[in-house]
Amino acid sequence: MASLSSSASLLFPLATTTNGGASLSSAIAVSDNKAFDSFCYKPKREQRRVVCACMAPPRNVESDGFSATKFNDTSKSENLNTLWDPEDDQDVLIECQNVYKSFGEKHILRGVSFKIRHGEAVGIIGPSGTGKSTVLKIIAGLLAPDKGDVYIRGRKRAGLISDEEMSGLQIGLVFQSAALFDSLTVRENVGFLLYENSNMSEDKISDIVRENLAAVGLKGVEDRLPSELSGGMKKRVALARSIIFDTTKESIDPEVLLYDEPTAGLDPIASTVVEDLIRSVHIKGEDALGKPGNIASYVVVTHQHSTIRRAVDRLIFLYEGKIVWQGMTHEFTTSTNPIVQQFASGSLEGPIRY
Ligand SMILES: Nc1ncnc2c1ncn2[C@@H]1O[C@H](COP(=O)(O)OP(=O)(O)OP(=O)(O)O)[C@@H](O)[C@H]1O
Secondary structure (H helix, E strand, O other), rough: OOOOOOOOOEEEEEEEOOOOOOOOHHHHHHHHHHHHOOOOOOOEEEEOOOOOOOOOOOOOOOHHHHHHHHOOOOOOOOOOOOOOOOOOOOOEEEEEEEEEEEOOOOEEEEEEEEEEEEEOOOEOOOOOOHHHHHHHHHHHHOOOEEEEEEHHHOOOOOOOOOOOOOOEEEEEEEEOOOOOOOOHHHHHOHHHHHHOOOOOOHHHHHHHHHHHHHHHOOOOOOOOOOHHHHHHHHHHHHHHHHHOOOOOOOOOOEEEEEEOOOOOOOOHHHHHHHHHHHOOOEOOOOOOOOOEEEEEEEEOOOOOOHHHHOOOOOOEEEEEEEEEEEEEEHHHHHHHOOHHHHHHHOOOOOOOEE
């Protein structure tokens, strides 16, 4: 399978489901298609599977989370393995154990280990090219580690994703890169999964699409083409698409969403909207219609301070293929780790060299 493109600036949700249909592996091929702008609607069985979402205002989001006064809680250790009790792994949804990944001579990941627990909102940060997106793709099962293991709810995953292997957990990857299907309307984009894989009537799908769009703060755009939307609107449409659900099916599996730079290229206000949407689809959030979100946990790769502050609770800092720091978001700017200090301040002086 070819690698994923991450150069474009739009969110593109791809997700696994365990209820049959195409696997994530086949969905990936969509993102590899260089002709993002000329996607055509294909007959049902030729299409890849896409999963969508709905959003809302977050609870308990601090508006000034990075002010100095907020970072005096250093009581929690920054040591790498102290944020969870190793005896209590019942709630671990995803675990990477000593993961290595190289591309040719480039040794990108060099022994990465971490856990994502039920209910967590985790950010992966670190300098460019350090392997953050690679970690997401490995978690999603789009790339296989060269060495090390990925556990999904305690079950070791062998190689790349398959529907069988993913049984028990649904994982969606929302790319910063493309894309909405340009030849489809907003309604068709958001309702894509349901049109393709459910037995719902068109009217019912239209209703759900309208609800999901309303949840992300968009009204009356169903008949527009993506080319008629602003960049921020496209991201919201893509987010709406990433968590749309077939309401006729009872899913008992928790769902994890992985966001790759969801706010890249957005203005500060549009970023805030997207950050709040990410919060709102989480089980600890609620959407614009007041409904709790469905996403059990999520992981966000980001460079944006606003996104770190507003959208995640815990941070994993990746540098030169290793996790060099983990901590709660509020510990980030008071860390004594020189790598973290340099990154947080944007200083040219320090251990990180460009
Ligand atoms: N499929 C691939 N083939 C070859 N090299 C790759 C592939 N995927 C990633 N890389 C390389 O691996 C390194 C890490 O890439 P990755 O996208 O994971 O970094 P990142 O930390 O997300 O970077 P950024 O913050 O700039 O998005 C880069 O040098 C990239 O060029």
